[in-house]
Amino acid sequence: MATHAARTPAGATIYSVADAAGVSIATVSRVIQGTGAVSERTRTKVLDAIERLDYMPTAAARSLAVRQHEALGLVLPELSGPYFSELLMGFEEAAAEHRLSVVLSLAEHGGTLDADRFARLAATVDGIAVLGGVVDDGALRRIARQKPLLVVAGAETPGVDRLAAENTTSSAALTAHLLDAHGRTRPVFVGDPDIAPDVRQRFEGFRGVLQERGIAVPDPLRGGLREADGVRAAERLLADGMPADAVVCANDEIALALTTRLAGAGVGVPADVAVTGWDDVMAARYVRPGLTTVRQPVRELGGLVARRLHERVTGATGPQDESVLATRVVIRGSCGCPEPGHPDQRAT
Amino acid sequence: MATHAARTPAGATIYSVADAAGVSIATVSRVIQGTGAVSERTRTKVLDAIERLDYMPTAAARSLAVRQHEALGLVLPELSGPYFSELLMGFEEAAAEHRLSVVLSLAEHGGTLDADRFARLAATVDGIAVLGGVVDDGALRRIARQKPLLVVAGAETPGVDRLAAENTTSSAALTAHLLDAHGRTRPVFVGDPDIAPDVRQRFEGFRGVLQERGIAVPDPLRGGLREADGVRAAERLLADGMPADAVVCANDEIALALTTRLAGAGVGVPADVAVTGWDDVMAARYVRPGLTTVRQPVRELGGLVARRLHERVTGATGPQDESVLATRVVIRGSCGCPEPGHPDQRAT
DNA sequence: TTGTATGCGTTATCAC
DNA sequence: GTGATAACGCATACAA
Numbered sequence: 001m002a003t004h005a006a007r008t009p010a011g012a013t014i015y016s017v018a019d020a021a022g023v024s025i026a027t028v029s030r031v032i033q034g035t036g037a038v039s040e041r042t043r044t045k046v047l048d049a050i051e052r053l054d055y056m057p058t059a060a061a062r063s064l065a066v067r068q069h070e071a072l073g074l075v076l077p078e079l080s081g082p083y084f085s086e087l088l089m090g091f092e093e094a095a096a097e098h099r100l101s102v103v104l105s106l107a108e109h110g111g112t113l114d115a116d117r118f119a120r121l122a123a124t125v126d127g128i129a130v131l132g133g134v135v136d137d138g139a140l141r142r143i144a145r146q147k148p149l150l151v152v153a154g155a156e157t158p159g160v161d162r163l164a165a166e167n168t169t170s171s172a173a174l175t176a177h178l179l180d181a182h183g184r185t186r187p188v189f190v191g192d193p194d195i196a197p198d199v200r201q202r203f204e205g206f207r208g209v210l211q212e213r214g215i216a217v218p219d220p221l222r223g224g225l226r227e228a229d230g231v232r233a234a235e236r237l238l239a240d241g242m243p244a245d246a247v248v249c250a251n252d253e254i255a256l257a258l259t260t261r262l263a264g265a266g267v268g269v270p271a272d273v274a275v276t277g278w279d280d281v282m283a284a285r286y287v288r289p290g291l292t293t294v295r296q297p298v299r300e301l302g303g304l305v306a307r308r309l310h311e312r313v314t315g316a317t318g319p320q321d322e323s324v325l326a327t328r329v330v331i332r333g334s335c336g337c338p339e340p341g342h343p344d345q346r347a348t
Numbered sequence: 349m350a351t352h353a354a355r356t357p358a359g360a361t362i363y364s365v366a367d368a369a370g371v372s373i374a375t376v377s378r379v380i381q382g383t384g385a386v387s388e389r390t391r392t393k394v395l396d397a398i399e400r401l402d403y404m405p406t407a408a409a410r411s412l413a414v415r416q417h418e419a420l421g422l423v424l425p426e427l428s429g430p431y432f433s434e435l436l437m438g439f440e441e442a443a444a445e446h447r448l449s450v451v452l453s454l455a456e457h458g459g460t461l462d463a464d465r466f467a468r469l470a471a472t473v474d475g476i477a478v479l480g481g482v483v484d485d486g487a488l489r490r491i492a493r494q495k496p497l498l499v500v501a502g503a504e505t506p507g508v509d510r511l512a513a514e515n516t517t518s519s520a521a522l523t524a525h526l527l528d529a530h531g532r533t534r535p536v537f538v539g540d541p542d543i544a545p546d547v548r549q550r551f552e553g554f555r556g557v558l559q560e561r562g563i564a565v566p567d568p569l570r571g572g573l574r575e576a577d578g579v580r581a582a583e584r585l586l587a588d589g590m591p592a593d594a595v596v597c598a599n600d601e602i603a604l605a606l607t608t609r610l611a612g613a614g615v616g617v618p619a620d621v622a623v624t625g626w627d628d629v630m631a632a633r634y635v636r637p638g639l640t641t642v643r644q645p646v647r648e649l650g651g652l653v654a655r656r657l658h659e660r661v662t663g664a665t666g667p668q669d670e671s672v673l674a675t676r677v678v679i680r681g682s683c684g685c686p687e688p689g690h691p692d693q694r695a696t
Numbered sequence: 697t698t699g700t701a702t703g704c705g706t707t708a709t710c711a712c
Numbered sequence: 713g714t715g716a717t718a719a720c721g722c723a724t725a726c727a728a
Contacts, residue, residue, distance in 0.1 A: 011494065013705055024715045029707060036708095037713060056494055059472040060417060061705035063408035064720045071451070071472070079437050085427040092454045096465065101472060103419070103451050106440045117444065124407040124419070124449055146359065146404050227630075256634055282575075283631035286604055361721055372699045377723060384724095385697060409721035412704045 012053035020049035032057065071101045072309055073125035075113055077134050079106065080226070081253065082281055083298055084131075087152070090302025091129065098310050100126075107134045110224070115139045122147060127309040130154070132164075132197045148312030152305055155197040161312075163305050163323050165296040167198050170327045171205025174276050174294065175248055177329070179213065182336040184246035184274055187215075190233045190258065191250025192222035199225075199250045202278065206248050218243075225250060230257030238265050245273050252277035252284050252293055259287070259334065270336040280330055289333025296327045360401040368397035380405065419449045420657055421473035423461055425482050426454065428574070429601065430629055431646055432479075435500070438650025439477065446658050448474075455482045458572070463487045470495060475657040478502070480512075480545045496660030500653055503545040509660075511653050511671050513644040515546050518675045519553025522624050522642065523596055525677070527561065530684040532594035532622055535563075538581045538606065539598025540570035547573075547598045550626065554596050566591075573598060578605030586613050593621050600625035600632050600641055607635070607682065618684040628678055637681025644675045 018025045023042055030036040031046045038046075049055070063069050072095050076084050088104070095102045105121045107113040113135050122128055122143045130140065132154020143149055144160050151157060153164045178184045187210065193200040203220055210217045221236060223229035230253060237244060238261075249255035255277030259269045269275050270289060277284060277293040284291035304323065333339035366373045371390055378384040379394045386394075397403070411417050420443050424432050436452070443450045453469045455461040461483050470476055470491045478488065480502020491497055492508050499505060501512045526532045535558065541548040551568055558565045569584060571577035578601060585592060586609075597603035603625030607617045617623050618637060625632060625641040632639035652671065681687035 015705080025706085026708085026715060026717095027713085030714090033707085039713060042713080054490070054493055056467065057471055058412070058705055059468075060408045060411035061720090062707070064406070064412055064705080064722085065707040067720070069408060079433040085433050088452075089427050089454060092452060093456075096453070099468070101451050101453070101469060103449050104436075104440060105444070105449070106437060108441075119404065120407075120447070121449060123405055142402070145402055253630070256630075260634065281630065282601070282604075283629075283634045286608065286631045286635050288636070362723095363721080373722080374699060374724075375697090378698090381723085387697060390698080406721055409704090410723075412706085412721080413723040415704065 011058075012055040014055075014057070017046065017049045017053055017055045020053060021045045068313075069124055069126050070099065071103055071125045072306060072313075073103045073105065073121045073128040075105045075107065075118065075121065075128065075130040075134050077107045077131060078109055081251070081279060083279055083296075086298035087131075087302040087305075090299035090304075091306045092302075094303040094306035095310070098306075100306075100310065102306075112136055118143070126313045129305045129309055133195075148309055150305055150309055150312075152301065153196075153198050161308070161322070163301065163308065164198070165298065165301055165325045166327050167201035168205040168208070170294050170329055171202040171248070172209050173205075173329055174292075174335075175206045175209040177331075178246040178248070178274050178276070178335060179209065179215075182246070182270075182274055184336075185215070186218075186244045187246040187248060188218050188237070188244040189220040189248050189250075190223070190230070190254055191220060191225070193220060194222075195224065202248075202250055223254075225253060227253050227257040230254035231261045234258040234261035234265075238262070238267070242267060242273070247273060247275045249275065249277050252279045252281040252291060255291055255293070255334070256281075256283055256287060259291075269334055274336050275334045277334075284330075284332070289339055292332045292335035292337065293330050294327050295330050297325050301325050359406075360403040362403075362405070365394065365397045365401055365403045368401060369393045416661075417472060417474050418447065419451055419473045420654060420661075421451050421453070421469045421476035423453045423455065423466065423469065423476065423478040423482050425479060426457055429599070429627060431627055431644075434646035435479075435650040435653075438647035438652075439654045440650075442651040442654035443658070446654075448654075448658065450654075460484055466491070474661045477653045477657055481543075496657055498653055498657055498660075500649065501544075501546050509656070509670070511649065511656065512546070513646065513649055513673045514675045515549035516553040516556070518642050518677055519550040519596070520557050521553075521677055522640075522683075523554045523557040525679075526594040526596070526622050526624070526683060527557065527563075530594070530618075530622055532684075533563070534566075534592045535594040535596060536566050536585075536592040537568040537596050537598075538571070538578070538602055539568060539573070541568060542570075543572065550596075550598055571602075573601060575601050575605040578602035579609045582606040582609035582613075586610070586615070590615060590621070595621060595623045597623065597625050600627045600629040600639060603639055603641070603682070604629075604631055604635060607639075617682055622684050623682045625682075632678075632680070637687055640680045640683035640685065641678050642675050643678050645673050649673050 014025045014028050018028045028046050030038050031043050074091055092102050103125055118135055118139050127148035129150045129152055131152050151160050151162045189203050189206045191199045193203040207217050221233045223232055255275050259275050277291050280293045280295040284293050331337050362373045362376050366376045376394050378386050379391050422439055440450050451472055466483055466487050475496035477498045477500055479500050499508050499510045537551050537554045539547045541551040555565050569581045571580055603623050607623050625639050628641045628643040632641050679685050
C-alpha cells in the first residue's frame, strides 16, 4: 500500500518539531547539528519530537543556507567493463568519507553528454569530475569558470585540471616485450587513437618503440572498443593475409574477440600471432591462453579524483595537478610467454 | 590554474542577472523556464545578461521553492560484475528521461549502508530505490513512511514495494535440464540462500525440482558470490570425493572459478560434472566449454525501477507493484549440451 | 507583458 | 541556554 504522505501531508519541518518540543527552531537546529550548548532536558525533548514526527531535514534548505551542496558530480560514458565501475566505486567511497553524496550522469551510448544535462548536473553539486571526451570542450570550460572541475583520463584542456593513469610507458613496455622477448617483427595496433586520449597514448607508446627500432609504423586498425570491433579488426587482418605477427589491442574486449575470431580462422595465438589487451577484465584470466594485458589502479584513481575535487571545493590546495598513476603489465600466455599457473586466482 | 570564483566572487544570482538586464527577477525566471509570456526584446536582454555573467541557477534554491529535489536515489552494494552496472545504467537512463538526476550510494564491501548515510541520501531525493539486503529493514520502513521507496530484488517487506527479476522458475528449468536432458542424478547447489533473496529463490527452484523427483536435497554449499568462494566450493567437493555430477552455482563468478579449480584437479566439465552459473558475464562466452547460465533483463529492470519511482513521486499511480521480470536460460557447453558456435558473438 | 511580494526550510547572528 | 530574525536564491500568485 502507498503509505507515505498519509501521516504527514506536508512533511514535518523544523517548525513543527520546534512546536511539538515547545522550543524555538534555533534550538532544534542546535541539537540536530550538535552545535552550540543545549541543556540535556530540552535536548531530549527535541529528540523526542523529532522521533514522534518522523522529522527528516530537507537537504535543499540546508544547502541554500550553507551555500554548499555537499555533493560531487561525476560524468561517465556507458558503464561497460570493470573500468568505469571501479572508478565509480573509488570515487563514491572517497566522497562518502567526506560526507559528500555523488550525483551521477551517464552519456548516451558512445556520445557526449548534452550541454543541458551537464549544466543541470553542475547546478546541483560543488564540484564535478568528467571522464575525458564525454563532455565537449566548450561546456567544460564554461563550467570550469564556475566550479572546480577535473577531467579524468582526458586530453589536456587549458584551464582544466587533469588526472589519469599512465598509458604511454606501459604501452611501450608491452610493445618492446613483444619485439624483444618474442622476436615479433610485424606488430600492429588495434584501436582508434582519435576515439579517446588514453587510446591515443597507448598508440603513441606503441609507435615510439617501433620508430626507435626503425620499424615502419603501420596505420592503426581503427574502430570502437567493443567486442564487435575486435571481430571486425580480425576480419580485416584475415582479409589482408595476416600482415602481422603481434597485435596490441586498445582494450581486453577487442583482444578477446579478435583472438577468438582468429582462432576460428585457424590462426593460433600466440603461435601465429601474439595478442595483448588492456584493463585486465575477468575473462582475461579465464581464457586460454590467458590474455597479457595492463592493469590500471582505477579504483585508486577514482578515489584520488574525489579527494582532489574536495580539496578544490574547500580551497585547501593550489594547482598541483596533472597527476598520473602508474600501471602494471600483467604477463600471461597470449604474448607467447609460458602460461603461469592458470588462472591467476587472485580476484582483482 | 585555479580559475573559478575569480570572476564572480559569490556567483551570479537571479538578482544580478535581473539587474544587469534591467528587469525584475520574475522576468528572468520566466525566460529561464520558458513559462509565461515574455517579449522577444526583453528575452534577449535577459539571455544576454545570463551569458555575460555566466549565470548558473542554484539547484538548492529551486528545490526549496518547488518543494521537489528532482532527483532519485539509488543504493547499491559493491559494483562487481555486470549486474549492478547494468541496473545503474537502466536506472540512470530512465531518470534522465524525466529530467531527474540520480544520486548514488554504495554500501561498503559486503555490508549494509549505515543508517546515517541512508538518511542523508533520503533527504536529498524525491524517491529511493534500494537493492535487497543493502539496507536493514528498520531504516527501510522508517524512510518508506516519508518518501516513495522501492526494493529491488529483495525480500518482501510489509509496506515496501518490490521489483525483481524472476529466479525460481528459471532455476527450476536449469535444474530440470541437468537431470532430464543430461541424466544427472546427484546435483548440488553452490551459494548461500541466506545471503540474498535472489540466491534463496534460485535455491528454491533447485530444491523444488529435486523434491518433485524424489531426490534427496543436499545442503547447499554455502559461501559468498566471488571467485574465491567458487574455489573453496570446488575444494570442498574434491575433499568429499566429488559427491555430485552437476553443480548449480548462484552466479557466474563462482561457476567459473569452480570449474577451473575442478579442472586443475582432473575433474572435467561437463564430462564428469555439469556446471551452470547465473548472470551471463562476458567470460561465460569466452571460456571453454562456454558456461550455461541465466541472463536477466537487468537494464530493463533498472529502467522500470526508475519509472515506477517517478510514478510514485508524482502520485501518478496506485499500488500495482510486485513486478517480476522474465529471465532467459542461456545454454552453452558446461551443462553437457553440444557447444553452439563459440563464442556467442552477440555482445550483451 | 512585466513587477511586487511572499514563501520554501534551513543556518547563523544577534540579543536576551 | 534560549529565542527572534535575517539571510540563502529561486518560483509564483497577484497586481498593474
